[in-house]
Amino acid sequence: xxxxxxxxxxxxxxxxxVDVSIYAKPVFNREQMKMIRWGLESRYDVSIYAKPEFNSLQMNEIRTGLLYDLDVSIYAKPEFNRFQMEHxxxxxxxxxxxxxxAKPEFNWRQMEQICVGLIQDVEVFSYAKPKxxxxxxxxxxxxxxxxxxxxx
Numbered sequence: 558x559x560x561x562x563x564x565x566x567x568x569x570x571x572x573x574x575v576d577v578s579i580y581a582k583p584v585f586n587r588e589q590m591k592m593i594r595w596g597l598e599s600r601y602d603v604s605i606y607a608k609p610e611f612n613s614l615q616m617n618e619i620r621t622g623l624l625y626d627l628d629v630s631i632y633a634k635p636e637f638n639r640f641q642m643e644h645x646x647x648x649x650x651x652x653x654x655x656x657x658x659a660k661p662e663f664n665w666r667q668m669e670q671i672c673v674g675l676i677q678d679v680e681v682f683s684y685a686k687p688k689x690x691x692x693x694x695x696x697x698x699x700x701x702x703x704x705x706x707x708x709x
Contacts (some may be wrong), residue, residue: 570594575693579607588613596620610635618642625650631659640665658687666691674698679705683708 559567559581566587570577577595580590587694592613596603599620606619606629618639622629625646632645644665648655651672660670663685670691676683679701684694 558583560587563590566590566594570597573598575670576628578602578685579603582609584609586613589616592616596623599624605629612639614639615642618646622646622649634661636661638665641668644668644672648675651676657681660687662687666692667694670694670698674701677702677705 559658563583563586567577567581567590570580570590573594575594577594578591579597585593589609589612593603593607593616596606596616601620601623603620605623606616611619611633615635615638619629619633619642622632627646627649629646631649632642637645641661641664644657645655645668648658648668653672653675657675658668663671667687667689669695671681671685674684674694677698679698681698683701689697
């Protein structure tokens with residue numbers, strides 16, 4: 558029923574005094590169990606990510622957001638991969654308006670270009686469109702930065 562690794566994670570949870578019933582399920586692999594256990598040990602509400610549809614890397618991004626007391630509900634969605642989640646989390650931590658790029662239709666590299674543009678205070682709406690590749694977004698962003706710097 559459980560692999561040796563899963564049994565180890567369950568045992569570690571029992572030793573730590575956490576409610577292992579949350580993750581002691583064959584549907585979770587060892588790494589997922591570890592992410593849930595770590596969250597429980599930190600006294601986080603793991604219910605937002607203790608779901609089999611999240612892989613352990615996604616769970617870790619959500620757990621990290623909880624560490625910084627961020628609104629992880631914005632990116633705790635299986636349609637975002639771990640890299641997309643990371644960029645949304647970093648944007649939230651930086652105080653950016655992530656609603657501009659927290660959309661599954663943007664890949665993580667596109668999100669990165671929009672995020673950097675927001676940090677550089679350029680007009681990202683001109684290139685924050687899924688139809689533009691990240692390379693094209695970067696070209697537009699750099700041109701906007703050049704224009705901004707020449708004006709000031």
